[in-house]
Amino acid sequence: MLLYARHTTLAAVEGLSVAELDHLHDESSNSIGALLAHIAAVERGYQCITFEERPPSAVEQAAWEPALKLGANGRRLLRNEPLEHYVHELGEVRRRTLEELAARDDAWLDRTLTAAPAMNAHWAWFHVAEDEINHRGQIRWLRARLTSAAGRPNRG
């Protein structure tokens, strides 16, 4: 699920320029680039909670906040990066996720998380994929409305 979701996310942003990644559809929109940064930040946050069994530190929280919360700070700070920047970030975070998951078994998935007792790791990683897919739906919608040549028919 994680791999399939990522495959479709990367397909949805393929070939976008910096201007397209930074484009704001309206004054309350998040850019496609900011949504990619969000996807990576959410995954990094769930690595803390599931693999390290701790909440993010205050320093981490501050560093990730524009991408995690999006909105005005995201619009201000998450800009001027090429697609390769976001793809690299997504790839680095994902590489660690796959390594850590490979080192664990199915029983680990079912254990309640000490850093987030309302969930187990299985739900946490479903939620990471689910949040990515939610934003991929928005990315497809936003991309279909780019006025540049990179805008393509909305694939849903």
Next chain:
Amino acid sequence: MLLYARHTTLAAVEGLSVAELDHLHDESSNSIGALLAHIAAVERGYQCITFEERPPSAVEQAAWEPALKLGANGRRLLRNEPLEHYVHELGEVRRRTLEELAARDDAWLDRTLTAAPAMNAHWAWFHVAEDEINHRGQIRWLRARLTSAAGRPNRG
């Protein structure tokens, strides 16, 4: 996953009026109502492929096409229904999905589908949830931009 995705979809549309369900954000947008009809139609289609092991008939395909394909026919035909109509349709389709799944075992999930040899039932039902979540992301985005009182801050 199916239940959680549905829970969030229903939360995303709670309280919407007919006018809000029919609202078109721009000329190529699908209404929120049409997206709800799409979610139900996709699930019905995958019931055929997985539980009945057959592709949809020509009659079914024609009946479901506006909701499955969305676009111009969806904008023209999927309108003037209250939220209860869509919620009822989603609930009826889902009731059958849960009954059929409950009658099968994990080995069934892994079998290649005769009506769609590129996938097994496990992937098919992941994909049903995944498509719903994709459109839920769009529904949240669209709802946040409704100008009426029902529009609420975008929850992501």
